[in-house]
Amino acid sequence: MSTSPDAVTSSRSPAAASKGRWQPVGLGQARITGGFWAPRQVRNGESAIPSGQDQLETAGNLQNLRLAAGIGDGEAIGPVFADSDVYKWLEAAAWEYGRNPNEDLLKRQRELTAVVAAAQREDGYLDSVVQLRYGDEGRYQQLVWSHEHYCAGHLIQAAVAQVRCTGDRELLDVAIKLADHLVATFGDDKTVDVDGHPVIEMALVELYRETGTPSYLGLAKWFVEARGHGIIKEHGHEPTYFSDRLPVREATTVEGHSVRAVYLAAGAADVAIETGDTELLDALKRQFDHMWSTKTYITGGLGARWEGEAFGDEYELPPDRAYAETCAAIGGIQWAWRMLLATGEASYADALERMLYNGFLAGVSLNGTEYFYVNPLQLRGGAHPDNGRSPAHGRRGWFDCACCPPNIMRTLASLDGYLASSGDGAIQLHQYVAGVVRAGGVELQIQTNYPWDGAVRITADEPAAVDLRIPAWAEGATVNGKPVEAGTYARVEAAEIDLQLPMATRVVAADPRVDAVRGCVALERGPLVYAVEQADQQANVDDLHLLPEAAVAASHDDGLLDGVTVLTTRGRPGTGHREGWPFTPSSADATGDEVDVVAVPYYAWANREMGAMRVWLPRA
Amino acid sequence: MSTSPDAVTSSRSPAAASKGRWQPVGLGQARITGGFWAPRQVRNGESAIPSGQDQLETAGNLQNLRLAAGIGDGEAIGPVFADSDVYKWLEAAAWEYGRNPNEDLLKRQRELTAVVAAAQREDGYLDSVVQLRYGDEGRYQQLVWSHEHYCAGHLIQAAVAQVRCTGDRELLDVAIKLADHLVATFGDDKTVDVDGHPVIEMALVELYRETGTPSYLGLAKWFVEARGHGIIKEHGHEPTYFSDRLPVREATTVEGHSVRAVYLAAGAADVAIETGDTELLDALKRQFDHMWSTKTYITGGLGARWEGEAFGDEYELPPDRAYAETCAAIGGIQWAWRMLLATGEASYADALERMLYNGFLAGVSLNGTEYFYVNPLQLRGGAHPDNGRSPAHGRRGWFDCACCPPNIMRTLASLDGYLASSGDGAIQLHQYVAGVVRAGGVELQIQTNYPWDGAVRITADEPAAVDLRIPAWAEGATVNGKPVEAGTYARVEAAEIDLQLPMATRVVAADPRVDAVRGCVALERGPLVYAVEQADQQANVDDLHLLPEAAVAASHDDGLLDGVTVLTTRGRPGTGHREGWPFTPSSADATGDEVDVVAVPYYAWANREMGAMRVWLPRA
Known part of the structure; x- marks a missing residue:
């Protein structure tokens, strides 16, 4: 059964926040049609996503799932989180289909989805590596390292993307069965444990947004609240790395493994938005502000340390040994986007833009198929690569730990969803791209050569209220000839809008x-x-x-x-x-x-x- | 059988180089009697060494050896290199006995030596953790990580120290049996493999110096020459970390794990000295010079990276994230000492002094029993310790990986052996301490409050030729009132010598x-x-x-x-x-x-x- 994307009614957004100040405009309603990003999305769809599937085949990730599905004999290959790369690829393929429907890509998704569904255990559990290596008795035995919830989270995110973009419910059924299993297994009167690597929190909230099932939001909230109460320490590990040193609502900074920290924060933001928890949201504001003023590179890169892939101490930002993992920039974008929707504060959109154009985009080659895991701000001549992730190798086609490449793919494919929102009686334009945004019955045509040129021309099919983000760096910006304040949203009501952002070096x-x-x-x-x-x-x-x-x-x-x-x-x-x-x-x-x-x-x-x-x- | 230290005839030196330009003056002939170092040695002997034995008991290292000796039942505890900490402690105890004979300490050494001897396998193999965990079949199965030669090396060093300082041959017998086993097992026509962690090279040369057995020198040379020919890579590991990327005689810099690199270099220097291999010695000169000019902290600390405990790239020397492991300073001292004896170049003694007073000495508390593993040059207020080795914890009594504390103990106990040498028709004074040096039938009494004061007064029992190191920083130094050149040895022939080193900040x-x-x-x-x-x-x-x-x-x-x-x-x-x-x-x-x-x-x-x-x- 093939569904036309236009027939899909659920919001085609990566984070369909329902209760924030602003509502995101999903893919399809927001479309990048040219300019800076369009060719990058084309290369992502035409080169990166197909070659990514080949890489997952070569590395053994797909074989693991086939083996767990009972197809063939063999042992699991690769890291314990190998499934997650497949799910990120499936998510990327779904957004890509939503952006640019393509029957071959739909067929690939469906074939892979069938394997995933067949690999799932009857009670909903699914983790091919754990199933193959440790069997049913091996479940959740060392959740601090096993990434079982991490893989589940990425599966759920892929399933939500798939149903939103293709209308297919097959992966969603797998995700619901898995989420129901998690709800039945974890909680105060059940298994009290957390995954060492967050992402399940974001995923369960998104599944709640998709299905309306309150227990998914409840479990997401439980996972957020469970952190910082000694669970990781009881397993004999130093909790900082795992974002488990302090309760999320008490923490004043980000610390430990940078990807884990920002994924958790993004999930906590989702929980705060959907439960109306202003105390939690305020804690996340403090943490984001502290990160942004003391632990962020000028590129928006996050994570100063190779050791533990960690945020370091305040102001510890070495350019040469910056870790600034590509995935951390992606997690930072996800967190900033949720904070923006929740609060309407322009600083989050500024932060998102900085991460997007610099710390994130540096992670992928111009041709779209070679990647950096680590994004330093300095490389010395003759620097010696002593590590597979070393930038001194140059960009690489894949990694032993291949979290970054499919993460880039899903981000580029879903980028349309980060452009605009609606709320406060207007449409907000957060990122300036050549494209179209439809919201509230209005269609905005946007012409720009941004970021090379600061001129943005917006034509509405009828006079419309539009909130234009004026970046904090854009002192002297004008809208229809009138000065506007940098670092805020400028409201304009017109059918023809001429935004001029000064591009002085x-x-x-x-x-x-x-x-x-x-x-x-x-x-x-x-x-x-x-x-x-x-x-x-x-x-x-x-x-x-x-x-x-x-x-x-x-x-x-x-x-x-x-x-x-x-x-x-x-x-x-x-x-x-x-x-x-x-x-x-x-x-x-x-x-x-x-x-x-x-x-x-x-x-x-x-x-x-x-x-x-x-x-x-x-x-x- | 107790032997008075004065009856021991072999040189009581940690590195009894026989063919360098200069010959070391061993413990007993050189004695620290007061000033800066004497109280540090007293605390080392009275507090650190006894408490170190308690720590080895608590951590399980001693129990491993007892279990391997057939005393009691149980499993090996701790890291695979656990034995090495025991051997470093035994070496420290031997030097301490040589410096300051003490029957209780001799008794402790003998008891422990008996356990080590009983743990040895009949064919000479000895590694309690491997024996207990993997049995005879598990030997040398993953030498890249198993530290079997590393442990053997430290055993041999302890045995040599023991026979030199106590006259006891029991541990030497174990060492010879083990070395003979290694000679029978490794080499071109035998097992072609190298340990991931050097130290066996230095140890085998020292055993050759002690026993005169050429095959020990031959195997040391073989281990040095075997590196850089792909052995580690064949085991599937990136070779840089293990000092196995290039042949030692081709390398132009130090790289990878800093302790491994400098231990290997020190062993290679021993091989070069004993075999008269000037090409190898020249390669080591180049590497030392490159390290000293581009990869050394102002403290003499070595190793810029936490990740891989590695030397970084040239000029990559972050003060806050300096690793500068205490063991690397010790290995640096050992390397510099060998280069100094081989070449007679004052720069090596200057380097040794810088490492000794700064990068090394920072690793131990004033009371002698608390340690730093990592020695940064900056700690921010409120820095968060997220690692057991983090300096933000403050000094610690012991570590899970406890290589540094007993390494400090053996260095402080043997420090007398690094003060002076003889050769070129004179006695060389390299480090200025209050003490006595006897060599070539002459006794020098040295009075000084160095490093607080730059005045050094030397009284010989008869007019003597003495080469005084004038540190490169000591511009304006005088000997008996006459200016001498900084960065060289100043030859003086007198019975009363007055050295004045300017102490301007x-x-x-x-x-x-x-x-x-x-x-x-x-x-x-x-x-x-x-x-x-x-x-x-x-x-x-x-x-x-x-x-x-x-x-x-x-x-x-x-x-x-x-x-x-x-x-x-x-x-x-x-x-x-x-x-x-x-x-x-x-x-x-x-x-x-x-x-x-x-x-x-x-x-x-x-x-x-x-x-x-x-x-x-x-x-x-």
């Missing part, structure tokens, strides 16, 4: 508490953070100092890196280097001849040969 | 390629690097800027931290902090009122309450 420095980039500056233009790559320089990037008084020129180059606006300024190489012991009373300075310094958008780095790269450059 | 900055401390300075005086601890400050250390033009006053405080020379200068807190997003076009500056800034020796930090600490302070 910004030379920014860090708060002095960010020790690792003291004495350095970075270049930004619009939502983009820039990077200086060796490929574009006359001088050695490891050794290049910017002249901060020099002018910065911006020019668009259609032939470079699929078309980017390039920034050019002046610098000076350091030539006072000492040999031998590097710590002496005399400090060398940058004394070489002036050279041009060329910066390209950070997201586009490492698409040519690998070489030195810096976002932060010392001031000469 | 040095305000040093880093080569600009050390990105992580750009715009900062550090304070040094003599061999000591200083740190600013919150306990001594009026202002917040996280936020304190030094006035680089301000004078620095030095004054000795007998009551502080067991007596330290304190440095006092002026600084300014930063008060221009922004709230919220920390990366903006306007950079805040340090604009608060001037305050005193008080610095104490880095080695003494974290002996009061834990708080913020910085070695590198930004310049106002």
Whole structure:
């Protein structure tokens, strides 16, 4: 049974918040039709998603599910969370179908869905690796590491996407059976335990939004509230890594494994929205604000430490050893989006934009099929890759731990769903893309070459109330010629809207508490953070100092890196280097001849040969 | 059978190099009798070594060996390298007995030695954890991780120390049987494999020096030469971590796990010295020089990364996330000592001094029984300990992986052996301590309050040729009133020698390629690097800027931290902090009122309450 996407009535949104201040506009109602993002979505749909299925076949993830379904003989392969990559792929395929229906992709989804359904145990349990390795007796024996709820969460998210975008209910039936099993198994009078890796919280709330079944919201709330009461510690583990040191509503910061922390926070935001829990929402506001002011890279990258893939301490933000996992940027986007819908505060949309255009987008190559797991802000020339995730390898087609690639796929395929919302008697435009947004009976046609150009022209089929996000960096912005305040939403009621966002280059420095980039500056233009790559320089990037008084020129180059606006300024190489012991009373300075310094958008780095790269450059 | 230490004829040196340029003066011939180090050795002997045995009992290490010896029933406890901590303790006890004979300590060693001997298999194999967990069939099945040679190496080192200091041959017999088993098992026509953790190389050379058996030197050479030819990679592991990416004689830098790298290098230096292999020695010179100029902290700390406990890339030296494992400083000292004996170059003694007084000594508390595994150069106020090794915990009595504490014990107990050498027709004094050195029929009495004071008075019982190390930092030094060149050995022939090392405070900055401390300075005086601890400050250390033009006053405080020379200068807190997003076009500056800034020796930090600490302070 094939269902036309237009016949699907449920909101085709990745987070169909029902009770926030604003309601998201789902895929189909919001459509990216051109500009910056459209070709990226095409490559995601045409190259990344098909090749991702091949990678899942090669790595054994699909085979695990077939074996659990009784098809063939063998042992489970790969990490215990292998199923989750399949589910993220299924979710990506569903959004892609919602964005751009394609019978071949529908067929692939249905075939895979049938395998997943066949792998499910009669009582609803499903985790192919645990089933194959440990059997029924092995369930939930070490939930702190087993990722059983994590895999369940991704399955549920895929199922919700599938029903919303294809109308198919087969995966939803699996998800409901699994969720019912979880409801029957976990809770105060049942098994009191939490998964070491959150995501089930977001997933159960979304399943509640889809089905209206209150017990799913109840269990999501229970999982959120269960954290921070010693469960992980009782299993003999240090709780910080697992976001289990403090109750969510008492925590004042994010800490531990960055992806786990932001996934939990996003799920807690969903719970807060759907249960009207303002205390919990306020706690999440504090945590997001603290993260954003003390534990976030200028790229929006999250996670300063390789060790434990963790947020570090306040202001611990080394550019070279930034972990800034691509999945953490994605989780950050999901959290910011939920906070935005709940509160209507423009700062969350600004944060989302920063993560989207920089920390997230750097994780995928221009051709769409090669990835970074780790997204540093500096790579030295000759850096030695001693780890499969090392950026010094360059982008890679897949990883042993392959969480990032399908996570990128589902994010790009569902990006239309993060553009706009409705509420307060208006349509909100959060991200500026060439496209169409339909809401409240109004259709907005949006024309823009953003982020290269700050002009956004919006044409409504009738005069409409529109809230336009004016980014905090856009001082001097105008709407229909009138100045508007940066860092807020500007309300306009018109059929023709002309938004002008100034695109002056910004030379920014860090708060002095960010020790690792003291004495350095970075270049930004619009939502983009820039990077200086060796490929574009006359001088050695490891050794290049910017002249901060020099002018910065911006020019668009259609032939470079699929078309980017390039920034050019002046610098000076350091030539006072000492040999031998590097710590002496005399400090060398940058004394070489002036050279041009060329910066390209950070997201586009490492698409040519690998070489030195810096976002932060010392001031000469 | 008890042997008086004075009757022991073999050199009581931790590395009895026979063919280097200089020969070490062993324990007994060189004696620390007072000054800076004597009370530290007393605390090591009276507190640390006895409590270390208790810790080994509590942690199960001793029980493992008893079980392997057939005493009692049970399973092996703890990490696979558990035996090595026992052997390091035995080595420490041997040196301590050599330094300061004590019947109780001899009795403890003999009891433990008897257990070790009983645990050994008939064919010479010995590894209690492998024997208990995997049986004879489990031997050498995963040498990359099993640490079987690592444990053997530490056993051999303990046995050599024991026979040199007590005359007891019981542990030496075990070591010889084990070494003969290794010779029979590993080599070109036998098992071709290497241990993932070097140390066996140094150990086998020392056993060769002790016994004269050429096959031990031959196997040590074979283990050194076997690295870098793909053995580790064939086992499916990335070779960098294991110092197995390149042949030792081809490598130009140190990389991977820092302790493994420097232990291997020290063993390779031993092989080069004993085999007269100048090509290998030259390769090690290049590697040491590269390490010292690009991968060493100002404290002499080695290892920039928590992830993989690794050396990082060139100039990657973050102060806050420095790993700088205490064991790496110890391995660095061992490597530098061997290079010094081989070459006679003063820079190695300077390096040894820097590691000894800073990176090493910071690893043990003033009371001698609490330890740091990790030795950062910055701790932020409120830093959250999310790891058992985190310095934010403060010093700890023991660790799950307890390599560092007994390593400190054996180093302090054998420190007398690193003071002096003979050769080139003279006695060399490398480290200045209050004590006695006898060599070549001459006895030197040394009086000094170094490192607090730069005056060293040496009285010989007859006019003697003495080579005095003039540290590279000691510009303006004089010997008997005459200027001598810093960074060399100054030859003097006299019965009364008056060495004056200038002790001016040095305000040093880093080569600009050390990105992580750009715009900062550090304070040094003599061999000591200083740190600013919150306990001594009026202002917040996280936020304190030094006035680089301000004078620095030095004054000795007998009551502080067991007596330290304190440095006092002026600084300014930063008060221009922004709230919220920390990366903006306007950079805040340090604009608060001037305050005193008080610095104490880095080695003494974290002996009061834990708080913020910085070695590198930004310049106002």
